[in-house]
Amino acid sequence: MAEMTSTSYQRTMSTRGFYRKHKLVIMPFVFIAPAFAMFAIFVIYPIIQSVALSFTEWQGIGPKRWVGLDNYRELWGDRVFWTSLVNNIYWLVLFLLAPVFGLFVALFLNQTVFGIRLVKSLFFFPFVVSQIVVGLVFAWFYDPAFGLLATILEPLGISFPPILADENLATFGIIVAGLWPQTAYCMILYLTGLNSVNPEMIEAARLDGAKGWRLLVKIVLPQLRAATFIALVVTVIGALRSFDLVAIMTEGGPYNSSNVLAYYMYDNAIFRYRMGYASAIATVLFAIMNVYIIWFLLRLWANEKGAR
Amino acid sequence: MNFFKTAVCAAALTAMAASVSARELVINANTSDPAQRQAMEELVASFESEYPEIEVVFNLYDHEAFKTAMRNFLVSDAPDLITWNAGNRMRVFVELGLFEDVTDVWEAEGLYESMPAVIGASSVDGRQYGVPYAYYAWGLYYRRDLFEQAGITEAPTNWEEFMEVGAQLNEAGITPVTIGTRNLWPAAGWFDFLNMRINGAEFHAELMDGEVAYTDDRVRAVFDAWAELVEADFFIDNHPGYSFQEALPFMNQGDAAMYLLAPFIVSMFPEDVLENVDWFPFPIIDPEVGIYEDAPTDSFHIPVNATNKEDARLFLAFAARADVQTETAATLDMLPPNVNATVAEDRFTQGGFAQLSRADGIMQFYDRDTDPALARVGMQGFQEFMQNPDRIDEILERIEAERARIYGEL
Secondary structure, X not given: OHHHHHHHHHHHHHHHHHHHXXXXXXXXXXXXXXXXXXXXXXXXXXXHHHHHHOOEEOOOOOOOEEOOOHHHHHHHOOHHHHHHHXXXXXXXXXXXXXXXXXXXXXXXXXXXXXXXXXXXXXXXXXXXXXXXXXXXXHHHHHOOOOOHHHHHHHHHOOOOOOHHHOOOOHHHHHHHHHHHHHHHHHHHHHHHHHHOOOHHHHHHHHHOOOOHHHHHHHHHXXXXXXXXXXXXXXXXXXXXXXXXXXXXXXXOOOOOOOOOHHHHHHXXXXXXXXXXXXXXXXXXXXXXHHHHHHHHHHXXXXXXXXXX | OHHHHHHHHHHHHHHHHHHHHOEEEEEEEOOOOHHHHHHHHHHHHHHHHHOOOEEEEEEEOOHHHHHHHHHHHOOOOOOOEXXXXXXXXXXXXXXXXXXXXXXXHHHHOOHHHHOHHHOHHHEEOOEEOOEEEEEOOOEEEEEHHHHHHOOOOOOOOEHHHHHHHHHHHHHOOOEEEOOOOXXXXXXXXXXXXXXXXXXXXXXXXXXXXXXXXXXOHHHHHHHHHHHHHHHOOOEOOOHHHOOOOOOHHHHHOOOEEEEEEOHHHHHHOOHHHHOOEEEEOOOEOOOOOOOEEEOOEEEEEOEOOOOOHHHHHHHHHHHHOHHHHHHHHHHHOOEOOOOOOOOOOOHHHHHHHHHHHOOOEEEOOHHXXXXXXXXXXXXXXXXXXXXXXXXXXXXXXXXXXXXXXXHOOO
């Protein structure tokens, strides 16, 4: 009897001991597990599934047919795919104007005068409005027959080009529409950043004779590094996943000249019922994003190491 | 506590009783335009009053959303009845084994006799897979007052007259035709009619089935005629920038005179404009070729995975009845496929009816007759051609490449 109690006692001691010994290793996993489970089901599994689908030909229902790398081979020779990729690059490059504009709007609004809060919220307004509304409004601005811009420019003797109907201009027309809310977003990021700028440092710089441009570049901007980093991150992601504006303003047209990868993927899946081909496009887009995400993670990692 | 238990039991019992006695009929529909929506709600209401023991659950989807959603619900959670289109669009689902064979309804209700015009459109290999409730004629809607302003007294019936009308309108400062090609399909209407008028329906059907190359000389002839129109400034500028509704103001404001479209446009005209709007069929190009028309047909289908197929069949029989079709088609501004039904007394419906009655054959529509992937590439090509007629060779090669990918090399 005494023996039994002692062994059972020992067992509980040993399991407890194992837990106690590895507590620091186990607990983080326990805490991460719920989030990881969700992430695995809703993110990782669909990614694997899309990549797998990209090697098949599938209508969305019915049998799947394994075609190996055929979809990728077709992509390589697909004119529209290359147009979309080039347009994505235009988006990426031109969208970087948003942090720049956002910074200047923020600097301009970062003053204490009566009613500035109202002005700030008005500037932030386009980001709150749905992208669909932004797209519709800009499409009306651009309308060459009844639109606002044409109506203003026509009496001045300037003929306004049909931006969204022109194969060379459509993409840029959409990007301008996209810059509007994106600038507002970057502005907010910079405004909060400016709040934490150390006024004593500015004072000291002023005393040393720094002003204007030099003050901005040497003293203010370095303190806004965190805001700049986030603004860049959200802008690049915004550019790569540009979809709603394209869908609402041109549907990728005229004849695919304003298409982007995300919309071309949707076009193939929804209008042409080519799930396999659409998945191949998604996989390529994913690979492109990964390059950027890896850069982002490395930056983050380096930062954390530096902080320690 | 006891009271609570009794209440729960009672509730459960009623629920069970309800699920036993109520015959529930689930209908998923894509009829989201105002007139379509009203017509469908009225149809459901009159069905319920005729069969009070059946409870209809009516789910309305947006047109485009329905196309995606049906691929899910037909497999996973099938309703008892859906609205869809006859022709190739139906065939796709029949071949996937997702639509129920309803030949028995056609036989029992004598639909072969009462709906002769749509037998072909709703059959695959001699079996019927749906019951049409409405179809409609495409044609040129035009403003009589603008025609008169340009000194035109009669609607054109052949190609020469049509070109002449265009020249006269242009001279009077009116663009002959408005069109919005951002949604792509309005351009396909022009292709369909030009091809049917020049090459006939047999060739058109072969082309839709992928049996002829797009680089064929006969297809080329269609684009030559189309280029004539483009070069004679028939179409409004910048049409890729407009959806089909956004192109309508040009006609309302008197800047353009004609629009090749279907009856769903009628309810979109403001009343004062509508007074002057009239309709004429697409002009004859080659008198040797018979008259073929685009007449898209909308129909009901029973999914194979439906639970209440019996009541769905009741609904099909009801929706096919002459008096019911009279009502539905009139609300839709469309035509009832049932020959015993009455065609509404307005000039568009009557005109469309007369035209289809003398037609030698009907097709559905470009994006309903051919493979959806090919239709998309084809229509983008049409849009590009209307802006750049000189790129025709490159465009046709691109469409042909897509045809070859889907249907195989010839």
